[in-house]
Amino acid sequence: MADFNKILTPGDYDNGEINVVVEIPTGSNHKIEWDRKNACFMLDRIEPIAFAKPTNYGFIPQTLDEDGDELDVLLVTDQPLTTGIYTKAKVLGVMKFIDSDEVDDKIIAVVADDRNNGDAIQKLEDLPEQLIKQIEFHFNHYKDLKKPGSTEVKEFAGLEEAKKVIADAIERWNNQ
Numbered sequence: 001m002a003d004f005n006k007i008l009t010p011g012d013y014d015n016g017e018i019n020v021v022v023e024i025p026t027g028s029n030h031k032i033e034w035d036r037k038n039a040c041f042m043l044d045r046i047e048p049i050a051f052a053k054p055t056n057y058g059f060i061p062q063t064l065d066e067d068g069d070e071l072d073v074l075l076v077t078d079q080p081l082t083t084g085i086y087t088k089a090k091v092l093g094v095m096k097f098i099d100s101d102e103v104d105d106k107i108i109a110v111v112a113d114d115r116n117n118g119d120a121i122q123k124l125e126d127l128p129e130q131l132i133k134q135i136e137f138h139f140n141h142y143k144d145l146k147k148p149g150s151t152e153v154k155e156f157a158g159l160e161e162a163k164k165v166i167a168d169a170i171e172r173w174n175n176q
Helices: 127-140 161-174
Strands: 017-024 028-034 040-046 056-059 070-078 086-099 106-111 152-155
Touching: 017 028, 017 070, 017 106, 070 086, 086 127, 086 161, 106 161, 127 161, 152 161
Parallel strands: 070 106
Antiparallel strands: 017 056, 017 086, 028 040, 056 070, 086 106, 086 152
8 A cells, every 4th residue: 555645745725625535434433544654544443333424534645733643634525435545625624623632623625526516515604504513513422432521623614724724734744
């Protein structure tokens, strides 16, 4: 397997486009993580099925969030995507998130070329309100059985805030 952090860039985030590597498909309760040291995917754990992911979950190559991992992406698609693929994605916004007292923000994006819906989703407000509620509920509660109260969705913010989060994550990557 290729090391995504060596062969992919973060993408053209200034123009709202990023590269996203998929770790977890929508609907999965498998916590699959990119193992940077070994350049492969690892099944870290199996979560209760009640906490299956509401969107595809992945990361932007060559970034580091404040938690020390690559910057996470919630990639919204009509169908689950496969672990290990990458795609160009359009940034919609960011979910500001705290996990066990650490900043662990999530970029929200859609596939850049979605001919199924005619590229109808252009900004965060184009996503169904119910999906935003499901995402917020999921991340506020997915650790409740093991560490209740350890996660908190702070807010959802638009494209400009997302670009700032991405720029900061690229800078952390470049300065490691």
